[in-house]
Amino acid sequence: MTFDDALDLAAAICLLLGAFLSLAAGIGLLRFPDALSRLHAATKPQVLGLLFIVAAIALGSRSMAALLALLPVLLFQVLTAPISAHMVGRAGYRTGNFRRELLIVDELENAVDKASREADAAGEPVEDRGVGPAPTS
Amino acid sequence: MDIALGIVYFAAGLMFTAAALLAVSRIVRGPSILDRVIASDVLLTTLLLAIGAEMVINGHTRTIPLMVVLAATAVFGTIAVARYVSKQDKPATDEPATDKPIPDEPALDIEEGSGK
Numbered sequence: 370m371t372f373d374d375a376l377d378l379a380a381a382i383c384l385l386l387g388a389f390l391s392l393a394a395g396i397g398l399l400r401f402p403d404a405l406s407r408l409h410a411a412t413k414p415q416v417l418g419l420l421f422i423v424a425a426i427a428l429g430s431r432s433m434a435a436l437l438a439l440l441p442v443l444l445f446q447v448l449t450a451p452i453s454a455h456m457v458g459r460a461g462y463r464t465g466n467f468r469r470e471l472l473i474v475d476e477l478e479n480a481v482d483k484a485s486r487e488a489d490a491a492g493e494p495v496e497d498r499g500v501g502p503a504p505t506s
Numbered sequence: 507m508d509i510a511l512g513i514v515y516f517a518a519g520l521m522f523t524a525a526a527l528l529a530v531s532r533i534v535r536g537p538s539i540l541d542r543v544i545a546s547d548v549l550l551t552t553l554l555l556a557i558g559a560e561m562v563i564n565g566h567t568r569t570i571p572l573m574v575v576l577a578a579t580a581v582f583g584t585i586a587v588a589r590y591v592s593k594q595d596k597p598a599t600d601e602p603a604t605d606k607p608i609p610d611e612p613a614l615d616i617e618e619g620s621g622k
Contacts, residue, residue: 374507381514384562388521391552395528398548404540407532411548414525414555419577422558426570429562438570442577449581453547456588461540464591 380428387421390414405467408457415450419443515563522556543587550580 390413397410423443427436461467462477469475529552532545554576557569 370507377507377511380562381511384518384559385514385521387555388518388525388559391525391548391555392521392528394548394551395525398532398545399528404538404544407541407544411544411551414548415551418551418555419558422555422562425562426558426567429565430567432567435567435570438567439573442570442573445574445577446580449578453581453584453588456585457540457544457547460588460591464540466538466540466591 376428376431380425383421383425383428387414387418387425390418390421394418403466403468403471404461405458406471408454408461412450412454416447419446518559518563522552522559525552526556539587539591543584547580547584550576550583554580 394410394414397413398407401407401410420443423436423439426439463481526549529545529549533542533549536542554573557573557576561567561569
């Protein structure tokens with residue numbers, strides 16, 4: 370087995386792992402019971418799966434230029450995946466789009482109650498506390 | 507060696523196909539808009555990974571710019587939808603497997619019609 374073969378094999382293994390993470394996200398989407406747990410499954414391939422695929426491309430093409438061109442892909446994804454997951458999770462919680470009996474602990478409930486009471490006390494209109502930008506808390 | 511690589515590539519393609527089909531089925535079935543937006547995010551991620559896998563399999567690097575653009579813009583759709591989800595989008599009932607009613611009131615009391 371030559372060195373080239375070993376690199377090809379490593380690239381193939383990375384490819385397989387990335388594909389497996391993608392498949393796991395698909396299965397999780399179908400099998401998990403509510404939006405928040407589906408979100409958990411969905412965010413796995415966005416970073417780790419992409420990391421594997423980028424590694425596979427770099428190993429397969431064996432060029433530094435390709436790796437440098439792929440770094441922005443990873444950078445963008447690492448920067449934006451948490452934002453979108455946070456937004457979806459936040460909207461999911463605030464619209465009651467989850468099953469409370471599945472939660473073990475709900476640390477956000479007290480904070481939201483508190484913010485809600487404070488807003489009531491301050492006489493803010495209810496519309497300001499909707500699904501939009503966060504209240505002061 | 508070549509046969510082993512061929513099998514690996516075939517398996518990877520099969521997994522991507524299955525993942526995309528599962529995501530599409532979740533987009534169709536819902537039940538809420540958030541489930542659909544999560545599933546479409548997964549579909550886009552699968553596409554991104556499949557483009558990368560195709561580069562590995564065919565041994566070229568020509569579609570890297572496509573990956574960069576997809577990775578940079580994938581976030582906008584999700585944020586735009588998540589920002590405007592309203593309480594009316596809560597599913598009335600979940601999957602048939604779950605008989606328990608969904609708790610009616612979330613922690614935050616939003617009046618009907620708000621959040622639009």
